[in-house]
Amino acid sequence: xxxYQELSREELLSLKAELEKEYEDAKxxxxxxxxxxxxxxxxxxxxxxxxxxxxTSESDMKDESGVDVRNYGALDGIPEAKRLMADIxxxxxxxxxxxxxxxxxIMYDTISRSVTHGVMGSTPWxxxxxxxxxxxxxxxxxxxxITEHFGIEMINIPMTPQGPDMDLVEKLVSEDxxxxxxxxxxxYSNPQGYTYSDETVRRFAALKPAAEDFRIxxxxxxxxxxxxxxxxxxxxxxxxxxxxxxxxxxxxEFCSSSKISLAGAGIAxxxxxxxxxxxxxKSMTIQTIGYDKVxxxxxxxxxxxxxxxxxxxxxxxxxxxxxFEAVLAxxxxxxxxxxxxxxxxxxxxxxxxxxxxxxxxxxxxxKCREAGVVLTGAGATFPYGKxxxxxxxxxxxxxxxPEEMAMTTDLFVLCVKLVSIEKLLNA
Amino acid sequence: xxxYQELSREELLSLKAELEKEYEDAKxxxxxxxxxxxxxxxxxxxxxxxxxxxxTSESDMKDESGVDVRNYGALDGIPEAKRLMADIxxxxxxxxxxxxxxxxxIMYDTISRSVTHGVMGSTPWxxxxxxxxxxxxxxxxxxxxITEHFGIEMINIPMTPQGPDMDLVEKLVSEDxxxxxxxxxxxYSNPQGYTYSDETVRRFAALKPAAEDFRIxxxxxxxxxxxxxxxxxxxxxxxxxxxxxxxxxxxxEFCSSSKISLAGAGIAxxxxxxxxxxxxxKSMTIQTIGYDKVxxxxxxxxxxxxxxxxxxxxxxxxxxxxxFEAVLAxxxxxxxxxxxxxxxxxxxxxxxxxxxxxxxxxxxxxKCREAGVVLTGAGATFPYGKxxxxxxxxxxxxxxxPEEMAMTTDLFVLCVKLVSIEKLLNA
Numbered sequence: 051x052x053x054y055q056e057l058s059r060e061e062l063l064s065l066k067a068e069l070e071k072e073y074e075d076a077k078x079x080x081x082x083x084x085x086x087x088x089x090x091x092x093x094x095x096x097x098x099x100x101x102x103x104x105x106t107s108e109s110d111m112k113d114e115s116g117v118d119v120r121n122y123g124a125l126d127g128i129p130e131a132k133r134l135m136a137d138i139x140x141x142x143x144x145x146x147x148x149x150x151x152x153x154x155x156i157m158y159d160t161i162s163r164s165v166t167h168g169v170m171g172s173t174p175w176x177x178x179x180x181x182x183x184x185x186x187x188x189x190x191x192x193x194x195x196i197t198e199h200f201g202i203e204m205i206n207i208p209m210t211p212q213g214p215d216m217d218l219v220e221k222l223v224s225e226d227x228x229x230x231x232x233x234x235x236x237x238y239s240n241p242q243g244y245t246y247s248d249e250t251v252r253r254f255a256a257l258k259p260a261a262e263d264f265r266i267x268x269x270x271x272x273x274x275x276x277x278x279x280x281x282x283x284x285x286x287x288x289x290x291x292x293x294x295x296x297x298x299x300x301x302x303e304f305c306s307s308s309k310i311s312l313a314g315a316g317i318a319x320x321x322x323x324x325x326x327x328x329x330x331x332k333s334m335t336i337q338t339i340g341y342d343k344v345x346x347x348x349x350x351x352x353x354x355x356x357x358x359x360x361x362x363x364x365x366x367x368x369x370x371x372x373x374f375e376a377v378l379a380x381x382x383x384x385x386x387x388x389x390x391x392x393x394x395x396x397x398x399x400x401x402x403x404x405x406x407x408x409x410x411x412x413x414x415x416x417k418c419r420e421a422g423v424v425l426t427g428a429g430a431t432f433p434y435g436k437x438x439x440x441x442x443x444x445x446x447x448x449x450x451x452p453e454e455m456a457m458t459t460d461l462f463v464l465c466v467k468l469v470s471i472e473k474l475l476n477a
Numbered sequence: 478x479x480x481y482q483e484l485s486r487e488e489l490l491s492l493k494a495e496l497e498k499e500y501e502d503a504k505x506x507x508x509x510x511x512x513x514x515x516x517x518x519x520x521x522x523x524x525x526x527x528x529x530x531x532x533t534s535e536s537d538m539k540d541e542s543g544v545d546v547r548n549y550g551a552l553d554g555i556p557e558a559k560r561l562m563a564d565i566x567x568x569x570x571x572x573x574x575x576x577x578x579x580x581x582x583i584m585y586d587t588i589s590r591s592v593t594h595g596v597m598g599s600t601p602w603x604x605x606x607x608x609x610x611x612x613x614x615x616x617x618x619x620x621x622x623i624t625e626h627f628g629i630e631m632i633n634i635p636m637t638p639q640g641p642d643m644d645l646v647e648k649l650v651s652e653d654x655x656x657x658x659x660x661x662x663x664x665y666s667n668p669q670g671y672t673y674s675d676e677t678v679r680r681f682a683a684l685k686p687a688a689e690d691f692r693i694x695x696x697x698x699x700x701x702x703x704x705x706x707x708x709x710x711x712x713x714x715x716x717x718x719x720x721x722x723x724x725x726x727x728x729x730e731f732c733s734s735s736k737i738s739l740a741g742a743g744i745a746x747x748x749x750x751x752x753x754x755x756x757x758x759k760s761m762t763i764q765t766i767g768y769d770k771v772x773x774x775x776x777x778x779x780x781x782x783x784x785x786x787x788x789x790x791x792x793x794x795x796x797x798x799x800x801f802e803a804v805l806a807x808x809x810x811x812x813x814x815x816x817x818x819x820x821x822x823x824x825x826x827x828x829x830x831x832x833x834x835x836x837x838x839x840x841x842x843x844k845c846r847e848a849g850v851v852l853t854g855a856g857a858t859f860p861y862g863k864x865x866x867x868x869x870x871x872x873x874x875x876x877x878x879p880e881e882m883a884m885t886t887d888l889f890v891l892c893v894k895l896v897s898i899e900k901l902l903n904a
Binding site for chain 1: 549
């Protein structure tokens with residue numbers, strides 16, 4: 051393949067005419083596909099069908115400490131659920147609180163509490179003139195939405211395949227006391243599927259923040275979400291590293307079973323130092339008498355332990371892998387060597403990150419939508435929805451079937467080509 | 478019976494000696510009972526055993542609009558759950574959002590959001606010098622804990638059998654723009670079991686608050702929680718009344734199924750005007766992708782509709798009624814005419830409110846605890862835990878058996894007598 055940049059104007063125009071015809075044909079097919087969100091497919095949800103038989107009218111409803119899960123109480127979760135979530139994150143069980151059905155909610159709550167009550171005795175952020183967060187980009191739109199909602203200024207940090215640009219993170223965090231946090235998806239990052247390197251994790255653990263209430267918001271959303279049965283990417287456990295540096299208070303880790311059991315009815319957890327958890331519980335005890343322990347028990351009776359989780363995740367991988375591979379096959383075949391796009395090849399997680407030539411992402415997403423395929427909005431992977439280079443597109447292969455995924459990607463590459471040619475012609 | 482106040486010093490001393498012996502005997506029994514919280518009994522939880530069979534691996538997992546409840550989405554709840562909760566509150570379905578497992582949580586969240594983001598465009602409360610709430614007393618300790626947690630100044634409003642002292646409420650609310658809300662449990666109030674009269678509800682609906690962001694926090698926790706099968710107390714539906722006065726934006730109503738299905742795994746809802754809900758959703762959409770819809774579906778498949786709820790509540794009543802009656806029988810028999818206590822006779826809800834002579838509540842609760850019976854802490858029914866007259870004690874009969882309840886009340890009246898005599902002797 052010859053890179054588009056090396057084609058003559060005439061070659062580009064002729065190619066454009068050809069592709070436009072293809073595009074009109076594609077539009078005629080009346081596609082109606084949504085790959086905008088990292089949503090499990092029906093087949094994935096069906097993997098947990100047995101989940102609904104595990105508690106029946108005959109079941110013993112007590113957790114292993116003897117507490118009746120149907121009644122009030124057990125604010126921080128039942129012991130076996132704490133152990134399960136601790137094992138998913140690889141942290142000690144005493145550092146875990148199990149909450150409701152979504153880790154997003156715990157993250158929102160953690161920020162909200164910091165705004166109204168500060169962090170472990172610090173000044174509430176609502177009393178400060180300026181609060182800033184570091185945001186590795188491209189990143190997870192819902193993280194950025196939380197900080198934007200609370201009026202927190204977001205600073206872009208470039209991502210690399212090893213994780214965020216740590217030179218920049220170290221510099222900013224140590225210099226600016228108004229920087230109170232950084233959003234991280236350390237394993238199979240959203241949207242690239244990158245896993246932070248050991249060095250990156252160690253540099254995180256060794257941060258010397260100017261703000262005492264600076265925290266790393268470590269969203270370990272894809273801790274056990276490998277696509278290949280080779281053990282997957284390895285992420286260093288950050289609390290262990292923080293113990294070495296005396297920084298254990300610096301991390302909030304989040305995870306959930308949304309993409310393990312059910313996206314609408316999983317259980318979520320937070321891990322932190324005892325001092326952080328104690329502070330958190332002062333609000334939590336006002337907020338609720340306890341989260342849904344029946345669902346916690348349902349999870350532990352069904353999955354039993356981390357081995358049960360891993361076994362279940364292999365089934366998810368079998369469903370997800372062909373979709374990722376379908377996308378990558380089309381991208382390789384159709385765009386390889388053309389110089390108009392780069393993409394990631396994740397070993398896990400829910401997304402592939404695609405970078406167009408500068409200034410093409412919005413137009414490509416619009417062109418796909420015109421032909422019936424909804425992608426994540428261009429810019430969504432950046433704070434304030436603003437991709438400074440207008441080049442990142444998140445591909446979410448989980449929901450469609452592999453066949454739909456291939457069709458969708460065919461359309462996608464067509465749109466990438468067309469928009470790129472227009473860009474080159476107008477350059 | 479002769480009132481204690483009419484007894485001579487010698488009579489009191491002799492009675493005291495006798496009661497002290499009884500108390501020592503009681504202590505010897507090694508009682509260990511907790512009636513501190515309005516916690517359903519195991520028998521009540523068992524009423525919903527069939528709840529665990531309603532969704533199985535074979536079930537259709539779609540709500541009536543066709544949404545798969547196992548996946549992300551449906552932020553404001555599935556249609557049938559909205560309808561069920563709307564019917565419990567007696568409000569239109571379009572005014573309802575169904576959330577997670579606890580209405581307490583929605584209340585906390587509503588206050589928290591007002592602190593950080595204001596109410597429908599008003600100044601966030603964290604930017605104000607002073608925010609105040611009216612608190613009908615005695616009232617629900619967890620309400621007061623929320624407002625205290627956010628540094629909101631609480632003003633006591635005396636309760637009457639018809640509801641809060643509305644003269645005072647009207648005066649304060651219309652004069653003081655820093656008053657942003659009032660906590661209400663309008664039906665079977667916690668702890669008295671009073672139901673607000675029609676006139677009280679109408680006066681609430683007609684309030685003319687100085688603050689645009691003043692809201693009535695209408696915690697309809699016991700909407701269908703009658704003890705007697707005669708239809709129960711009747712509470713006027715407040716939104717209907719507010720429509721007449723043009724005040725529909727002034728109310729947030731809360732309810733949950735915690736004391737209908739399961740205390741640990743119910744569903745909760747909020748009702749409000751569209752304008753309030755729209756504002757609320759701006760935060761909610763950042764906070765979560767959706768609450769646990771599987772549990773919502775489980776509820777609607779099990780109870781079907783409001784008639785199913787009412788039928789189920791009759792079974793609760795059959796379990797609760799004997800406990801309330803056991804308490805009242807002992808109180809009547811042992812304290813009637815003695816002039817050392819008054820108590821309420823609720824037709825529903827979870828509590829009986831007991832008033833001692835001034836300055837006796839703390840000592841009675843302590844004396845009960847010494848003999849193995851834990852009551853709600855004296856003062857807990859007041860903001861900041863401070864009962865100005867030290868006289869209110871909340872009795873929660875739901876958790877113990879009727880026999881335990883009778884034993885507990887025997888001890889309770891003994892402690893009331895002893896502490897009252899000491900008080901009279903020291904007067």
